[in-house]
Amino acid sequence: MNCIAARECLPGxxxxxxxxxxxxxxxxxxxxxxxxxxxxxxxxxxRRSLDVTPVPSARVDLSRLYQQAARHQARRLRRWRRxxxxxxxxxxxxxxxxxxxxxxxxxxxxxxxxxxxxPEMPVSAPAPQPTEPVTARPVxxxxxxxxxxxxxxxxxxxxxxxxxxxxxxxxRLRARLLSDQTQADERWQETERDMxxxxxxxxxxxxx
Amino acid sequence: MxxxxxxxxxxxxxxxxxxxxxxxxxxxxxxxxxLFRLVGxxxxxxxxxxxxxxxxxxxxxxxxxxxxxxxxxxxIALNLARDMARRRRFEARRLPDAEAGxxxxxxxxxxxxxxxxxxxxxxxxxxxxxxxVLVLRHYEGMKFEEIARLLDVPASTLKSRFATALNRLRVxxxxxxxxxxxx
Numbered sequence: 396m397n398c399i400a401a402r403e404c405l406p407g408x409x410x411x412x413x414x415x416x417x418x419x420x421x422x423x424x425x426x427x428x429x430x431x432x433x434x435x436x437x438x439x440x441x442r443r444s445l446d447v448t449p450v451p452s453a454r455v456d457l458s459r460l461y462q463q464a465a466r467h468q469a470r471r472l473r474r475w476r477r478x479x480x481x482x483x484x485x486x487x488x489x490x491x492x493x494x495x496x497x498x499x500x501x502x503x504x505x506x507x508x509x510x511x512x513x514p515e516m517p518v519s520a521p522a523p524q525p526t527e528p529v530t531a532r533p534v535x536x537x538x539x540x541x542x543x544x545x546x547x548x549x550x551x552x553x554x555x556x557x558x559x560x561x562x563x564x565x566x567r568l569r570a571r572l573l574s575d576q577t578q579a580d581e582r583w584q585e586t587e588r589d590m591x592x593x594x595x596x597x598x599x600x601x602x603x
Numbered sequence: 604m605x606x607x608x609x610x611x612x613x614x615x616x617x618x619x620x621x622x623x624x625x626x627x628x629x630x631x632x633x634x635x636x637x638l639f640r641l642v643g644x645x646x647x648x649x650x651x652x653x654x655x656x657x658x659x660x661x662x663x664x665x666x667x668x669x670x671x672x673x674x675x676x677x678x679i680a681l682n683l684a685r686d687m688a689r690r691r692r693f694e695a696r697r698l699p700d701a702e703a704g705x706x707x708x709x710x711x712x713x714x715x716x717x718x719x720x721x722x723x724x725x726x727x728x729x730x731x732x733x734x735x736v737l738v739l740r741h742y743e744g745m746k747f748e749e750i751a752r753l754l755d756v757p758a759s760t761l762k763s764r765f766a767t768a769l770n771r772l773r774v775x776x777x778x779x780x781x782x783x784x785x786x
Contacts, residue, residue, distance in 0.1 A: 403766065410740070410741075437773065441769060441776070444722055444781065445722060445726075447722060448719045448722050448723050448726075450635075450636045451635075451639060451648070452632060453631050453634070453639075453648065453649060455656045457624060459653065460627075460660060463657050464660050567618075571620055
């Protein structure tokens with residue numbers, strides 16, 4: 396093993412992760428190479444230096460975490476409500492537009508789809524006599540109307556279910572916070588009782 | 604993931620809040636330490652640690668048991684540290700180099716500055732990809748294969764980055780007055 400290869404292997408040796416064969420070759424090289432041995436010594440010192448830095452202890456504030464989670468859930472719920480309201484409004488608008496503008500009918504042997512009102516006939520032209528009675532044109536069929544209604548109801552039900560789930564999650568969080576608060580109050584009352592008892596004891600001791 | 608983690612997660616998902624608290628108490632120190640090493644500041648690390656566990660809480664129901672809870676948690680923490688670095692363009696305050704020509708061995712600059720300060724400083728000045736691999740390998744004791752899965756980078760690349768990180772760190776520490784005899 397030459398010096399270039401040895402230098403590449405030094406970090407591996409430092410963290411004891413070389414294969415036994417590679418380790419043996421490197422050790423043999425180090426035994427005969429003062430420069431690489433010095434380099435390895437420097438790396439060992441460096442590794443020790445890295446461990447001198449103190450690390451502050453971390454503590455997660457669970458009460459704050461639950462409050463943050465509750466706020467997050469509430470924000471998400473508001474967002475969902477806005478999206479659902481927008482979807483419902485869009486569906487209603489589409490329904491209205493379709494009901495007023497789109498005409499679909501089967502006329503004899505023709506299937507007619509027309510957007511908007513039919514073109515007006517020129518005034519000068521003689522009006523053709525109707526040969527058969529005018530039948531009412533169905534603007535939107537009952538089946539289509541039912542489909543749209545089902546769609547709107549399904550959207551509303553979905554929003555309702557999401558609301559319900561989020562409300563339950565919020566209720567659980569509130570209960571948890573309340574329980575924490577109660578426990579803290581109880582601990583505080585115990586501390587106050589202990590303090591009072593200590594005070595009484597110290598007063599008695601002083602008198603004796 | 605340890606067996607206990609899997610059990611705690613299962614209990615938490617069934618609605619036991621004590622299980623979540625036990626998970627937090629078990630992992631808050633490792634995650635806080637990891638974040639401190641990455642961002643170099645205790646106050647930022649504490650905020651990020653809080654945020655990491657908040658994300659864990661919110662994402663809990665979506666967690667799928669694959670036996671890598673710790674990797675998942677470290678990934679959350681790592682992403683938070685990266686986001687913060689991007690947002691704040693976090694640049695550590697750079698200490699001045701030690702004066703050239705001064706004898707470092709006996710009257711070392713290290714004697715005037717705390718060794719811990721310059722090591723923390725030199726770590727914070729490393730580019731993020733090098734710092735991440737150094738922290739995960741040296742401080743968290745992860746194998747390169749584990750780090751590769753966590754960072755989604757080939758292990759061979761990580762080994763090379765690790766060697767580069769050690770070299771850069773040594774050069775920077777020497778500039779700041781570090782001498783081998785003192786450590």
